[in-house]
Each structure stands twice: as C-alpha cells, then as structure tokens.
Amino acid sequence: MSEKDANPSAKDALVGGTLFGRWEKLRGREGTVVGITAILVAVFPYLFARAPVVSGFLQGYQSLATLILIWGIFAIGFDLLLGYTGLLSFGHAAFWGGAAYAAGIVAKNVSGDPIVMVVSGTLFAVLLAWVLGFLSLRRGGIYFSILTLAFAQMFYYMAASPLAFLTNGENGLTGVEVGSFLGVIHLEADVPSIGGMLLGTWLYAFVGVFFVGAVAVAYRILNSPYGMVFRAIRENEQRAEFVGLNVWRYKLMAFIISGGFAGVAGSLFTIHGAYVPLQSLFWTESGDIVVMTVLGGAGSMFGPVLGVGLYLYIENIVSTIQALTIPFTGIVLVRDFGFYWHLLLGVVFVVVVWVVPDGLWGILNRLRELAVDLGSKAAKRLRARSENGGGGQ
C-alpha cells in the first residue's frame, strides 16, 4: 500500500514526492541496502562513543560497539531460522560457544591469525549444525526446540569437565593470543586519522567488514529461491511438501546456514575478548538470542540487530547507572537503578511484544508508513494550493 502512496506521478515533481518515490524504489535494492549498512557501521562507533553531546548522552564505548556488531551477526543468522523458516532453536549456544572455543583452541595450538580463527570456528559451527540439525529436525514444533536445547546443554557439560583438557573447564579458555591481521595490523590498535575518529580500533573495522558481509549474504539468501521456500515452510509446511519440495532438506539448510552465522559471530567473540567463558555454551546464551531477535522483530532483516543493540545497551550501560534522577534536578527516583536491569529488560520485552508483536522494527515501519502518508497528504495540499493560485491570476 505504501508503494502506491509513494509512487506519485510526474506532476509531483515540485514537492518532496519524487524524492520519496525514488527512495522507495531504491530502498529494496541490494546495493542500496549493503551500502547504507556500510555507512551506518562506519559512523556508529563515532556516534556511540566519541561524538560530542550524542555520545555523552548515550554513554557508549568502543568495545560495546564491537560487541553489538558481533551479536548482530548472530541475530541475523538466528532470524533466518526463527523469523523466516519458523523454527525455534533453543540450542544456538552450541554454535556460538562451539565456534568460540574452536577459534580459541586453534589460536592456542595452531595459529592466532584472525582469519584462520574465523574460518576454523565457522567451519566447526557449520559441521556441528549439520549433525545437530540432522538429529533435531526429525521432530517438529516444541520437540525440535527441546532437542536443540538438550544437545546444546550436553556440549556445555562436556566443555565443563570431560573436555576440560581442551577447554580449561570452569575457568574458561584463557590465554588466547590473537595475532595480527595479515601479519602487520594489530587489531587492538587504533585506525589512523579520520578512520580512527569514525571506526576507532582495527578490531571494530575487522568485525564491521564481517557484519556488512553478513548483511549482504543474508539479504541475498532472502532474495534467492531459498528465501521464498523458507517463508513457504513457515507458512504451510505441509503444502510446501505437496508442491514437491524436499522440506526436510531445506529445513536442514536453514539450520546449517544459521549455524554458520552463529559460527562467524562466535569466532569474532573470541577475537574480541581473547577469552572464551564457559558460559558461552550455557543455555542462557540460547535464550538471549531468542529474546534479542523477538525484541527487535523476528522475520525482518534488521530488526534483530536493533534488538541486540537495545539488549546489550541495557545490560552494559543502563546496568551501571547508580541512581535514577530527574534530569537537571538532584531528585533521586530510584537508588541502585542499574541493579534492576534484568527487570527493566523484562518490562521492555513484555511491553514491546504485547504492543507491537513485530518488535522494534515494526515500530520503525509504522513510523515510516505514517511519514509516507503525511508526505503524500502534504504533497496533495501543496498541489491544490498551486492550482488554486494559478486560477486566481
């Protein structure tokens, strides 16, 4: 519907109508999507951590910006499975944490080259997703979710003790030394000149490239036959089988692809922290990614990234607020406000899901439709006025 509104005839040339129309046409294109993502990724850490006023208000910091992108990759991949294919996995910690450990173990024993770490972590996650998907997708609905949860918990307990000689057990994998990128660039170092002002560290730039790549790949998948088949399976699995599609293999592919995204993210997480906590395999990580995805808007490409942003923001920034005061006064509303961040997150989640089931992205979409609506109304009014004016002369 919005397309019709935003497709004004040439007559509207005077007003903002065509600009909007042109934008609406460009909006869906792959190049536009990837390009805008790249620009946003480039300015995000500056606005978040360094820009005057804005960053002061947001209280963001560089390493959190990196972490948001890493979890963003995870969420984009998870949403391919949950939002588009309609499969709720409760075991994605296995791929996230599994890849994190694989990357860390490779760094300690083989090579600390960041590319090698990402490739090996991702490969491990893909293979693991293949096996776990093969076993879990035998059952549908709630049984599938429980199976994924059970398998992921098995990995948690294995990492905790039987495999402690590899994983360092309860203490997590310490002493991971991340090498320099291409042998020359130290990832902790700042990017020189203007790049440094925008991006901050090389690590952020490194993660950012993967993030933009993840967006490009996910966007392409959604516009490939797979995207259509995934949604068909979500809508009516039985019918998809009865038009002659091998639903089982497509579901397995959805699972493996999303495991691959989790693998990239998990490997980057190890590079980011130079440490793998045992908790990265725990079921709460699987729960977090579900909450983030649904909060941002399952079934949309960028919604889950917004969900990640809000979640991590509350977890890392809001949780440090000592006392909630009324701005510009000294009146304290709540003491130890940050202490209640879990509660706050719960309330935000419930309200969003209750009021706008399609999440934060749904809110943005509604605002956009409203703007298009107002825009076309304003255009009409302007045109009417100019016609009246012409008649008066």
Place this chain on the structure above:
Amino acid sequence: MTLLETENLVKEFGGLVATDDVNLTVEEDERVSIIGPNGAGKSTLINLITRRLDPTSGDIRFKGESIVGLEPHQVVQRGVSKSFQTASIFPDLTVRENAEIAALAAERGAFGFEFLKHRDSLTDVHGVARDTLDSVGLLDRADTIATDLPYGDKRRLEIGIALASEPDLLLMDEPTAGMSPEETKSTVDLIERVKRDHGLTFVLVEHDMEIVFSISDRIVVLSRGGIIAEGTPDEIRGNEAVQEAYLGGVEL
C-alpha cells in the same frame, strides 16, 4: 497408456477398513470422478495415492512404477499433484509467490543449493507462475497477499498452486466444497478450461453430482472402502447398487 494403477490396495485404521481391496486404473487423458457417501473412503484413497498415508497392503503404480515407499514430494516430482479440500495456501505470501513456490519445485526440482542466486534470474519459474495465474484468472491480483483474497479466489489459487507443479495427473479433493453457487460455477468453468487447454488427466472427488456428471469421462463409486460400481456417467445413473449405497435418497 495407463497413468495410475492401484492393485489390491488396502488401508486399515485399527479395526476399520477404510480402503478395501481397491483396484483403480486411470488412463492418460481421462477424467475420472470418485463419488460415494460420507465415510466411503474417498479422501483416504486420495491420501494413499499422494503418500500422505501408508497403505496396509497393495501397490500403487504411476507410469508403471511403484510409488509406495516414496516421500510425498517425490510423488509430486513424478507428476502427481493434489489440490486440497480446504484452501491450503501460503497466506502471508503474495499470490504470485504462491504460484512461484510450486513452479520452483516443478522447474528446479525438490531441492537445490542456489541460496546465493537472486530469484529475479529464475525466468523459467516466473514464466510458469505467470501462465498458471493467467489460466486460473488471478494474474491481475498477483501482488495481493494471499490471505486477503476472497474465499472463492483462495480456492482458485489452491488449484493454481496444484497446476503450477505441472502435473501429469491432478487429484482434486472437492474443489467446490464450501463455495457459493456463483463460485462453484466459475470453478467448474475453470476445470473445464484447464481440461481443454492443458489436456490434463485428473481424478476428482466431489459431492456435487451435477458437476460430476457434467465433466467426467468415467465415474468410480466407492462405498465402505470398496468400489461398488464403475462406468460412464450414463451407466452410473442407472446403476441400482449406487442408488442403494446412497440409500434410496437421491435420484441420480
């Protein structure tokens, strides 16, 4: 040529025999209707052929090869397509995408690895989808979200999805169930046109006798799981066993 053949087909649910030793053949280019009172086992028979149900014993052959043991999507890939009794569509997808899903399966097979190929490049799939929507009269509504269609159009889309699979044999399970008289008429017109244009072989399960007698070459009458009569519409009209099965009620 014999397209579909069932041999001593039996399906039992617990103690109940839903399909009782059915030997059915469908020749190429034939229009066969299956009728029978409620509970006669019509839907069970269709579900056995589409592999939604496993037979207790007996064999089903399509183009001379047994399809017992195949997955439902493999049966569709062989050329047997089914339109459902209820509008079984993809509600949140557009009408065009609904047809494209089926066309994709027909043109590109049950599974592929083309997850990085842009779907704009699948011209064959777009072509089949467009032709199908044209022949079921939904082309001008191609960009509508399927769930927003009126009920009659949803059922037409349902038939369209089945046609976009490019079947050699189309099984239609009560295509006019729940339709208004006008919708029924336009669906019958649609079936007639499909029959003419595509030269399709189909098996129709239907309650509406008027439709059955007007578009069938041959009618098979089921009662309590077994075939009690078989013949041209004229032969069936005068058959006593059939009248008996429908219990003295309807003059056929």
